[in-house]
Amino acid sequence: MGVVFIAAVFSAMIGASSASAGIPFFSDDEMPSLAPMLEETTPAIVSIAVKGTQTTSRQEVPEMFRYFFGNPNQQPREREFRGLGSGVIIDAEKGYIVTNNHVVDNADSILVKMSDGREFEAEKLGADAQSDIALLKIEPDNLTQVKLANSDKVRVGDFVVAIGNPFGLSQTVTSGIVSALGRSGLNIGGYEDFIQTDASINRGNSGGALVNLRGELVGINTAIFGPNGGNVGIGFAIPSNMMKNLVDQISEFGEVRRGLLGIIGGDVDAGLAEAVNSDINYGAFVNEVVPDSAAEKAGIDAGDIIVAIDDNEISSFNELRAKVASKGAGAEVELSIIRNGKKQSVNVVLDSDGSVTIEEKDIHPALEGADLSNGRSRRGNDAIEVNEVAENSPAARVGFREGDVIVGVNRKRVANIAQLTEAVEASKDVIAISIQRGNSDLFVIIR
Missing domain, CATH: 2.40.10.120 (Thrombin, subunit H)
Structure with missing residues (x-):
């Protein structure tokens, strides 16, 4: 099955x-x-x-x-x-x-x-x-x-x-x-x-x-x-x-454009509830709050148990993750949390996870199948990271690999996905994309 x-x-x-x-x-x-x-x-x-x-x-x-x-x-x-x-x-x-x-x-x-x-x-x-x-x-x-x-x-x-x-x-x-x-x-x-x-x-x-x-x-x-x-x-x-x-x-x-809360955690079960002396045995347990994240700005702490989003009860960390992601970047949500045995509400403005899977209509057919996010080059400059490349996708066939970092188009620097989109749309027949792969610098040519 x-x-x-x-x-x-x-x-x-x-x-x-x-x-x-x-x-x-x-x-x-x-x-x-x-x-x-x-x-x-x-x-x-x-x-x-x-x-x-x-x-x-x-x-x-x-x-x-x-x-x-x-x-x-x-x-x-x-x-x-x-x-x-x-x-x-x-x-x-x-x-x-x-x-x-x-x-x-x-x-x-x-x-x-x-x-x-x-x-x-x-x-x-x-x-x-x-x-x-x-x-x-x-x-x-x-x-x-x-x-x-x-x-x-x-x-x-x-x-x-x-x-x-x-x-x-x-x-x-x-x-x-x-x-x-x-x-x-x-x-x-x-x-x-x-x-x-x-x-x-x-x-x-x-x-x-x-x-x-x-x-x-x-x-x-x-x-x-x-x-x-x-x-x-x-x-x-x-x-x-x-x-x-x-x-x-x-x-x-x-x-x-998915929303991002900025926590690391897991499910609450009977064993964890007993370990943290909680009467609540469902929801999402916060193991860690990412620095400068939406969660930190809202005052969420490690050890909190998130039990509801916008007054709708959640049973697991994955359910919270899915609901937050679907709300979208910039959305304001109300989280119900248990802290030291007491229930309270926290308002959070969600961050963006910064990633996007390129569809044929979004940039160029040759980039379809590449999962991109705004990141950093090995020199610390703003760039675009290739998180994943779908097997046998157009992006894979033209030469993109997981871990590549896109730094330029036709010898002009691009610092984020928006600039990459603009540069590719402005290009003509042949597009030369500058990438960093490990310690090497190379080009992916799209015709």
Whole structure:
């Protein structure tokens, strides 16, 4: 068993509310039915078909046999792929559709099909691989949008309905309950704060909707836990509040600008609570406060236990990390902390983590797959650090490596990501990027 993505391949879940208000839960003959709610909601759920090419490397030939066979790994090969997923219209006037990043990642074309049969070519406005969210845009034309629920108010046991495109079967509806909240540690992405549900989710549901009985969106279906990618009643969805925070940043900046608190810590359990003489056995324990960070400026101390953010209780350090990151740089949040057995509130203005994963639209296609952050050169000057390079990505193919430091473009210094973006956009056919690699100075040439 394992956790698997379900999109352009699969789907997932999410939680919600009661049927005491909003769209009627009963049909005309007073038989219990979800039909009235679904008639209002399903037009906002779309099917997504993608096409593109992927670069794959063949299996490495052992060195002793290369005399006979050569090294096929020297020439990666490209292959076409097609995939199916789901999406949710969140803004009918702007034509905004949210889906999972893994549904549309590396897609050359994105076709959106509505519940009434209409089809639209979609543009990807931006995406965030670490939270698995992507924002698409189509030309608005008599669209229906879903209402957003406050996912922080979702409770375990709430009834929820998953709507999506499993196995290409569009507008498929399944129901269940919210099984758990704040799920993390699944190694699905960098920031995990999932709603768990037992509503059936299968391949192709990824990016689809998890709604409550009022038809309000509580989550974006993302992954399932089960053998061979099949549904066993354990699915995961990105909470709607987290999705909304990320999408707002993508819409405004074209990228996610994550918030940073500036603490090092871990989960609170019964053993740690006993060791620090605390009656609280949940939340995030602060081991260390980073100097000159947002946390230090707000007065957070090592030994504090953070138990809530904006009056919403958190159960783990990973949940706090995901919620803080999705709030965005510059956001003001209220943290509830336990210090010396007493509860108090602290207001914090979040810093920026300074990192950004370059998408094709952000700078240049050749830099796609490079995770960059503002940093320092080996001489102590401001520069751009290459934190990670995705395997077989365009950035890897042109020669970037993890640990490289970008210091110039076309023999002009660049000190941060903004200057790098400006310099590359101003360049013409050939771009010479100056980098430091260890003790060496070299150029990466982009044509």
